[in-house]
Amino acid sequence: MNEEALLSRASEERELIFERYERGRENLVGQIDPWEDPEFEEYHKTDRYGFIHDERLPQKTAPQKVNAEVEREKKWIKMLSQWDSPSTKEKLHRRIYKGIPLSLRMNVWSKLLDINRIKSENIGKYQKMLKLAKAWSTDVRQIDSDVNRQFREHQFYRERYSEKQCSLFNVLCAYSMFNSEVGYCQGMSGLAGVLLMYMDEEDAFWALAVLLTDKRYAMHGLYIEGFPKLTRFLEHHDKILTKFMPKLKQHFDKFGLDAILYSLKWFFVCFVERVPFSLCLRVWDIYLLDGERVITAMAYTILKLHKKTIMKLNDMDLIVNYIQVKLHKDFGYEDDVVIYHLERSMEELKRAKLDYPGNPPPSELPKRSLGMFVEPDKRSKIGQRAENFSEREKQARAAVISRREKAELDLQVLRASQSDTVSEHSEVASGAPCDSVSGLGSRRSLADTSVTSTADLSVFSSGRSHAPDNSLDTHSIVSDDGTGSDGSGLRHWRRFEPDTYASQAQPLLHRSGICGMSIQRAPSTAHSTPRGTPHPPSVSPMSDDVVRIHVTYNPLSASPSHLQPISPSKMKNYNEVHHKPVSLGFYTTNGSNRQTDNRIRIQVPSEELLTPVVDSGRIINQRYIESHTELYDLK
Amino acid sequence: MATNRSGASQRPNGAPQTKVCQFKLVLLGESAVGKSSLVLRFVKGQFHEYQESTIGAAFLTQTVCLDDTTVKFEIWDTAGQERYHSLAPMYYRGAQAAIVVYDITNQDTFGRAKNWVKELQRQASPSIVIALAGNKSDLAAKRMVEFDEAQAYADENGLLFMETSAKTAMNVNDIFLAIANKLPKSEGAGGGSAAGARRLADGEQPRSSACCK
Numbered sequence: 019m020n021e022e023a024l025l026s027r028a029s030e031e032r033e034l035i036f037e038r039y040e041r042g043r044e045n046l047v048g049q050i051d052p053w054e055d056p057e058f059e060e061y062h063k064t065d066r067y068g069f070i071h072d073e074r075l076p077q078k079t080a081p082q083k084v085n086a087e088v089e090r091e092k093k094w095i096k097m098l099s100q101w102d103s104p105s106t107k108e109k110l111h112r113r114i115y116k117g118i119p120l121s122l123r124m125n126v127w128s129k130l131l132d133i134n135r136i137k138s139e140n141i142g143k144y145q146k147m148l149k150l151a152k153a154w155s156t157d158v159r160q161i162d163s164d165v166n167r168q169f170r171e172h173q174f175y176r177e178r179y180s181e182k183q184c185s186l187f188n189v190l191c192a193y194s195m196f197n198s199e200v201g202y203c204q205g206m207s208g209l210a211g212v213l214l215m216y217m218d219e220e221d222a223f224w225a226l227a228v229l230l231t232d233k234r235y236a237m238h239g240l241y242i243e244g245f246p247k248l249t250r251f252l253e254h255h256d257k258i259l260t261k262f263m264p265k266l267k268q269h270f271d272k273f274g275l276d277a278i279l280y281s282l283k284w285f286f287v288c289f290v291e292r293v294p295f296s297l298c299l300r301v302w303d304i305y306l307l308d309g310e311r312v313i314t315a316m317a318y319t320i321l322k323l324h325k326k327t328i329m330k331l332n333d334m335d336l337i338v339n340y341i342q343v344k345l346h347k348d349f350g351y352e353d354d355v356v357i358y359h360l361e362r363s364m365e366e367l368k369r370a371k372l373d374y375p376g377n378p379p380p381s382e383l384p385k386r387s388l389g390m391f392v393e394p395d396k397r398s399k400i401g402q403r404a405e406n407f408s409e410r411e412k413q414a415r416a417a418v419i420s421r422r423e424k425a426e427l428d429l430q431v432l433r434a435s436q437s438d439t440v441s442e443h444s445e446v447a448s449g450a451p452c453d454s455v456s457g458l459g460s461r462r463s464l465a466d467t468s469v470t471s472t473a474d475l476s477v478f479s480s481g482r483s484h485a486p487d488n489s490l491d492t493h494s495i496v497s498d499d500g501t502g503s504d505g506s507g508l509r510h511w512r513r514f515e516p517d518t519y520a521s522q523a524q525p526l527l528h529r530s531g532i533c534g535m536s537i538q539r540a541p542s543t544a545h546s547t548p549r550g551t552p553h554p555p556s557v558s559p560m561s562d563d564v565v566r567i568h569v570t571y572n573p574l575s576a577s578p579s580h581l582q583p584i585s586p587s588k589m590k591n592y593n594e595v596h597h598k599p600v601s602l603g604f605y606t607t608n609g610s611n612r613q614t615d616n617r618i619r620i621q622v623p624s625e626e627l628l629t630p631v632v633d634s635g636r637i638i639n640q641r642y643i644e645s646h647t648e649l650y651d652l653k
Numbered sequence: 654m655a656t657n658r659s660g661a662s663q664r665p666n667g668a669p670q671t672k673v674c675q676f677k678l679v680l681l682g683e684s685a686v687g688k689s690s691l692v693l694r695f696v697k698g699q700f701h702e703y704q705e706s707t708i709g710a711a712f713l714t715q716t717v718c719l720d721d722t723t724v725k726f727e728i729w730d731t732a733g734q735e736r737y738h739s740l741a742p743m744y745y746r747g748a749q750a751a752i753v754v755y756d757i758t759n760q761d762t763f764g765r766a767k768n769w770v771k772e773l774q775r776q777a778s779p780s781i782v783i784a785l786a787g788n789k790s791d792l793a794a795k796r797m798v799e800f801d802e803a804q805a806y807a808d809e810n811g812l813l814f815m816e817t818s819a820k821t822a823m824n825v826n827d828i829f830l831a832i833a834n835k836l837p838k839s840e841g842a843g844g845g846s847a848a849g850a851r852r853l854a855d856g857e858q859p860r861s862s863a864c865c866k
Contacts, residue, residue: 053702053792053820160734163685163706170703204684204734205708243736278740282709291705334727335714342711401761403735403768411739418743 024400032158039187043179054166055178091119098122101129111307115357118303124216130306131228133221143389144192144220150391151191156398157202161190164207174215185219186210193226198392199384200230203241208287212302231384234309239382240286244410247382249417251285251314252277254375256421258318260428261370266325271429273334276422280341284317292346293320297353304360311373315363323351323359381410671718674838675725678829679745681769682754683762684733687788690819691754692730695829700820707732710744717826717833724833726750745773750782750832755803757787757816758795763803770810782835784813784828791818 019027038046094113097106118126128134151158165187169175174182189210194202209229213222230238239247255277259267270277283292289301305312321328324345331337349356367373386392397404407415680688689704689711696715711730716723729744731737745751751773755766766785773783785807787798800816807814813831817824 160684167685167703167706203736204706204732207706241736244739245736278709279712286708333714335712338712403738403765407739414739415742418740419746422743 021396021400025396028156028400032155033152035158035162036152036191038179039184041179042181042184043177046179050178087119090116091121094119094122094126098125098129114303114307115361117300117353117357120299123299123303126303127213127216127225127306128221131225131232133217133224133228136224136228137220140224140389143196144223147192147195147223147389148188150195154391154394155191155194155201156394156401157194158191159401160204161187161194161202161207164204165190168207168211172211172215175211182214185214185222188219189214189223189226192223195391196223196227196389197230197238197384198390198394199386200238200241205283205286206241208283208290209237212287212290212298227388231388233378235305236310236378236382238384239378242382242410243408244414246410246414247378248278248282248285249414249421250375250378250382251310252281252421254314254372255281255317258314258367258372259321261372262318262366263321263325266321266329268429268432269329270337271426271432273332273337274422274426275334275337276418278418278421279334280338281317283342284320285313288313289316292342293356294346294349294353297349297356300353300357301360304357308364311364311367312360314373314375315367316360318367319356319360319363320345322363323356672722672838673725674722674836675727676749676833676836677727677729677747678750678752678832679729679731679741679748680752680754681731681741681745681773682733683756683759683765686733686754686756686759686762687819688733688752688754689730691752691786691788691817691825692728694819694822694825696728698822700822709737709740715829717830719830719833719838722833722838724836724838726829726833742776745777745781748777748781749836750784751777752784752786752828752832753812754786754788755798756789757798758789758792760797763787763798767806770812774810780837782813782832783810784815784832786824786828787814787816788819790816790823791821 038049043050090113097109097113100106114126155161165175165183166178168186174180175186177183186207190202190207193200193206193210200206206226210222210226213225217225229235230241236247239245239250256267259270259277283290288305289298292298293301301312301316320341324340328337328340331340351359364373680692682688684706687704689707690700692711692713693699693701693704696713707730709732713728713730714725715728716725718724729748731741731744751769753766753769753773755762757763770783770785773781785803787800787803803816804814806812813828813835815824815828815831817828819825
């Protein structure tokens, strides 16, 4: 198809989708595919044998609870009538933490988000956006497909093209025009879906707009290309875990479980479909009052309350399933108890100055003015995908990868520090300047060099306080380029060129004459990595710069052909690795070391030490490697 | 290259030991083609009409038994929307297998699947086993992608190919089994991608998280 045909096809498709929502359910009789609209039974489920099971909710709200709610309603109604009074200000916090009565949630949320003011300042804007969307939005197909699967078990969204489904579609389409940088991103249907349960269409639109761009919530940065706010908040989340629940963090690391895998919906949709809906609403109440700090604190609270159970789960899928599925079905604590703990968590984090990851950098804020019409380019009109990653996406990619790598490193640090075997030759280098490995041009080039080997014998230490115990039984090199955790990692992200780095790095490695050994920045994935796969080098933005060395134990067959051993005799030990124990001591010559030149020295001492072979943070084998003391200098 | 030192014969009870292999598998494809549904069908035998949209990625595992080998799949189910594309390499890096999914009722999703295949051929491990799944074969009445067209494309590119239906379960287990069969499981086999397997070939730690042992 030529471009014109593609364009006209795309616009036909858009119009067709729009038209169906405009007509709505009543006018689509006989035109809704059965698969789109199976009939739900509201209270019953039929099993495969034909028995109907009563799935009615097990308990009714206790009468005293109902009475309490009625009493609270009265207080709230009074408060709503004098919203701006000092007495409301005084009571609001306490009452919201107790929960907004269900019947008044709609009014209170609108007040908290100041919807009426915004609406009165933007009369006709929503309709205008919706109209523009009908003519231009390139997100219609995606929105349509997500509306068809958002909250389908909820009575509002149960029927295809029901009133609320249509509202959801409209809100999302209109917003895709209103904020052209975000457009529509999966996840937003969850936000708008909840808002629409308590608001009408236009109010929900403005509420969504407030959530994305008001600085109290600033979700814009979560949904734009590259998800910069997600990266920042995940880092902060890790920091909190490391400080308050290091054992749990290690437990996660042990299974290569990055927070991104269990917590994405916490951040993206404020716990929708991750905790029971009643609790979710309570968290939303507080979120709308206190903003993004609540998300951080709730994430911490969930893990704090369930730490014991999670620590007993010894598999990544068990942990993920528990956090994502089980806690959604049954959180195991009364909502009030959770909220009590949430409030304590917020205080605790505040005392530790970890309640807030800081103001968003400009890159997370809207650049274009909102509500301005920007005509989509041809590519997005047709629905073609970009060939290459944008800068932002590359950054996101590098950030995500580096997060995983850091987690793996942390685990290895832990393992090393727990180990009893110590080699006297090993030392820990820290605070070394970035260029301390001059033979390879720079440490960076060294680190960027990546050839995966079969024996991953690395363990790390770093400039951290617990570091000196480690690296001893292992074959690790430790470096700390002193960039610290000031976000300077960003600098490195921009240097990330996935397609070119491998070709640059290999000649460097070759020049260095490292035989049968390959050096890699950090472990690449949680799993075994095929040799020859380029690993994008990346720097953990918040962490020390760590260089990882892989040693192939059979260089003749396992290393790439361009890596020739220095001398066969030296490599003999590696060939015999299956039969003879080897242990590698390891130290660097930079920083406080007394060595004269910039070298990394790998020492193979003669002691027979039990040596763990570590893959992605798991010890996969303990072996003895025997050798005479050998020194390999990496210049 | 690794010697068969920890083979079955060395087990204390002398019983023949089934080899256990663990492979990382990633699902890629356009939004709403049924990636999560395929996984749900394979892992839990269920089908939800309204599988919630995957935000970011989901992780599940499933074990299948071949004649002498138990293969444990670590499955990464990714989000289909383009914006999430930047996260995809995190999941396919190091993957030994991939299922690229399209929807037989939507020609665009087939085009998108081809792009994923290209990307995998360029960026993923050279020896990655790629399977192409034409999903929603229960909606054959609305078919827009011909079986033969997809089969020809798969042949050209050395891909496994099946039309599947997560809804009816047609070919769902089969495609995972076909992948399991094609993955190199013996020590030293399979070239590059067997690095992990080889590394673990002489591992004596009976850790379930390890690969072939």
